[in-house]
Amino acid sequence: MVIVESPAKAKTISKYLGQRYKVKASMGHVIDLPKSQMGISIEEGFEPKYITIRGKGDVLAELKKEAKKADNIYLAADPDREGEAISWHLKRALKIDEKGQNGKCRVEFNEITKEAIKEAFKTPREIDYNLVNAQQARRILDRLVGYQISPILWKKVRKGLSAGRVQSVAVKMICEREEEIRKFEPEEYWSLTANLKKDETLFDAKLHQIEGKKAEIPNKEKMDEILSHLDGKDFVVKQVEKKERKKNPSPPFIxxxxxxxxxxxxxxxxxxxxxxxxxxxxxxxxxxxxxxxxxxxxxxxxxxxxxxxxxxxxxxxxxxxxxxxxxxxxxxxxxxxxxxxxxxxxxxxxxxxxxxxxxxxxxxxxxxxxxxxxxxxxxSQMSPAVFDTVSADIEAGDMIFRANGNKIKFLGFMKLYSEEKKEKDKILPALVENDKLELEDLLPKQHFTQPPPRYTEASLVKTLEQEGVGRPSTYAPIIETIQSKGYVVKEERNFVPTELGEIVLEQLLEFFSEVIDVKFTAEMEDKLDLVEEGKENWKDVLNEFYESFKKQVEVAEEEMKEIELEEEETDVICDKCGKNMIIKHGRFGKFLACPDFPECKNTKSIVKELNVKCPECEGTIVERKSKKGRKFYGCNNYPDCEFVVWYKPIEDKNCPECNAFMVERGRKNKYYQCSNKNCEHTEQEEAKASYS
The missing domain is CATH 1.10.290.10 (Topoisomerase I, domain 4)
Structure with missing residues (x-):
């Protein structure tokens, strides 16, 4: 008998093992800590009180029944801490030691292929208790934090809130980034591009140096001074450097x-x-x-x-x-x-x-x-891509402009895969030292420094990993939790903290600063790794953590003040009970809810009207969200009118060819496109800042 976690995995493995083996699925964990209580006896050295998970009794009974018929029982859960813990619980529940296998019941494979499965069953091993203890330590740590901080938040802030050893650090990162953005003061700066020509070929060169120093243009006055200095100056090629550049492929995914x-x-x-x-x-x-x-x-x-x-x-x-x-x-x-x-x-x-x-x-x-x-x-196993690059310094008075060009010489791995958009050749004319170039135009441009970007899912995962916080396998549920609890919402694919998220973080920083410290959390991950390697005792790790944590809990219970969270009332009337609806935060952002919840469970999406007419019924286009949180735009007369468009309509901008409204396309390089499917008119987005 072989036990795995899922029916899908059971089917695949069964195909490779043949009829002598019966493959059953445990449907994940069958034994765990109880949900109704902490389930840890701290006084008895953090002894966990495991129970059969509610709803899994029949699964376990079926496994026990089949186990009695089997000559040998093999546990083939996933090859990680969780899989080892599942296997350990099953070994004890099914009394596998009594089967005379010398404890060698654990089968591990990294891929579900015929060769890997056959090889794994040739060399079953004993349960790795270091892995089990690392899983127990993590589970108990998370339980200690969650089950002792969360009730304080319920009492002092709002029912249903939660705190977590890693989730609270993620919220902290998002809130701290938002604070950086709020405090950010943009600074003005300018750039200057020379549009040059040689042999009828136009190319651009950017101002690089002024009097031998890096070009810095803080304002319009300085730009005017530079333009005045360049008036009538010759543009002459001072130096040309040609190189070959290689770009290596990225490693395979983790x-x-x-x-x-x-x-x-x-x-x-x-x-x-x-x-x-x-x-x-x-x-x-x-x-x-x-x-x-x-x-x-x-x-x-x-x-x-x-x-x-x-x-x-x-x-x-x-x-x-x-x-x-x-x-x-x-x-x-x-x-x-x-x-x-x-x-x-x-x-x-x-x-x-x-x-x-x-x-x-x-x-x-x-x-x-x-x-x-x-x-x-x-x-990842292919040759590097090879580029021919050229860099030319062009002198004009005491200023240096630099032009860069590149040409793909050999695609290498980029023939198959590239993380970036396809690199384009940027060809310069054949430039030689002392070439005198024609100046077509000088293009000054005003810029402002930008605040740090908000986190997206990708950048949050990257930062958590770089900081050593949590494990990549836990990032998906963490991201889900911080949204479902209303601590953060997504706006245009970016995470934005809610008022609730910032209030909760404020309390956690005051009373549990160590628990949600990035460095402390990363060090705890290192200790769990040492437990897995057999270099640390798991109960010692828990005891060391709990000594200071217990004191923090006691102080928070006494000193954390109760916070009144005012609900933002709107003038939208609940059509089921007649009360004014309030604004709530959910996984996909703000929505309207009845204040009489749970007696009245009526909710509505918040509709943002745009100054754009529906082309089918003269209604108004409004911004909506799908069940999966994706923005779309439809007619306010829905369901009578089912007009919908996925791209953001531009207010007060109509197509010059057919008069339909225009929509915004593209992420980095934005452009406008006609919403009429039979019209192919597009145009570039207007520049937001220019020299005047």
Whole structure:
């Protein structure tokens, strides 16, 4: 008998093991701490009080029944701390030691392929109690923090709030960034571009130096002075430097980089990325081969790749692209210092299963994520891209302008994959020292320094990982929690703290500053890693933490003041009970709710009207949000009028060709497009600042 977590994984493994084995699913954890109480006996050395999870009694009973019939029982949960803990709980519940297996019941594999499964079952091992203890320590730490701080917040601020060892640090980061943005004072600066010509070829050069120092132009007065100085000056090539630049591919994905890249390229949330990656790992039904695990285990922070997979990638590159695209030997990437190296990087289990070959057998989102993982892995073993670059310094009086050009000489790995948008050639004319150039125009431009950007999911994940806070596998639920509790909301893909989030953080900073300190949280992760390595005792780690934490809880219970959170009342009347509705914060931003909740559960979305007429019924276009939080724009006469558009309509701007309203497109390089599908008119966004 083999026990795994999910039915999908059970089906795939069953196919490889054959009829002698019965593969059952535990549906995740079956035993855990109770939800109704803390479930930890602190006085008895942090002894956990485990119970069968509510609703899992039948699952456990079925497993016990099947276990009695089995000659041997193997526990094949995921190869990480959680999987080890699931296996440990099952071993005790099913009394596996009595089966005469010498305790060797744990089977571990990094990918669900025939070879990996067969090999794993040849060498079962005992439960790794260091891994179990690391999981117990993390679980109890989180329980101590959550179950002792949260009730204080319920009493002093509002019912239903929560605090967490890692989630509160994430909220802190978002709030601190918002405070930086509020305090930011923009500073004016200017740039100057010379539009030059040689042999009928136009190109740009930017002002680089003034009297041998870096060019700094703080205001219009200085710009006028520079323009005056340049009046009538010759532009002469002083120096030309040509180089060859190489760009190396990125390593294959780890959990955090997969979450970041899937967000940037596919617009997937961290949770969606992990859910789809789990499906690809557990097995997809392919017509010719049946159930196949397409990727290796998805929770990893190691860039290590097996020699077998490296050879498979090499063969694919040589056969599909040619020897010039393979760098001569396989690349082995160095991971970060504290990486847990037990698992490989996230890669395809079989590079021969190319995304396009199995596209028709995958759901669209599965295909897109598999393609991203497959391309990143194969590209990681390809040759560098090579660029010819040229840099020219052009003298005008005592000023130096610099022109840069580049040309792709060899695509290398970029033929398959690039993190950035496709690099374009920027060609300069053949410039030679002492060439005299024609000045076509001088283009001064005013700028203002920008505040630091708000966090997106990708940048928050990146920062949490860089700071060593939490584990990449926990980032998705953390991001979900801080939104569902109303601490932060998403605006234009960016995290913005709510008033509630800032108030809660203020209290946590006053009474639990150590618990939500980034450095302290990172050090705690290091200690959990030492427990996993058998270098620290898990109860010693808990005891050391709890000594100071207990005092902080006692002070907070006594001294934290009760806070009255005023609800923002609106003039919108609840159509079910007639009361004025109030503004609430939810996972996808603000919404209207009845103040009489839970007696009246009526809610409405907050509608923002735009000064744009509906082209189908002369109603007004309003901003709405889908159930998944995506913004769209529709007619206020819905459901009578179902006109909808996904891109933001521009107020007071109509198409010069058909008079339909224009919409805003593009993220970085914005442009306008006609909303009429039969009209192809587009135009660039007007410059927001210019010299006058």
């Amino acid at each position: 959990t955090s980089t997969l979450q970041q890249e899937a967000y940037k390229k596919l617009n997937f949330s961290a949770r969606k990325t992990m859910r789809i990656a789990q499906q690809l790992y557990e097995g997809i039904n392919l017509k010719k081969e049946g159930l196949v695990g397409l990727i290796t285990y998805l929770r990893t922070d190691s860039t290590r790749v097996s020699q077998t997979a490296l050879m498979q990638a090499k063969e694919h590159i040589l056969s599909e692209y040619g020897k010039e695209y393979f760098p001569g030997k396989v690349k082995e990437y160095k991971g970060k210092k504290k990486a847990q190296d037990a698992h490989e990087a996230i890669r395809p289990t079989r590079p021969d299963l190319t995304p396009d070959n199995i596209k028709d057998e995958l759901e669209q989102d599965q295909y897109r994520l598999y393609k991203l993982i497959w391309e990143r892995f194969v590209a």
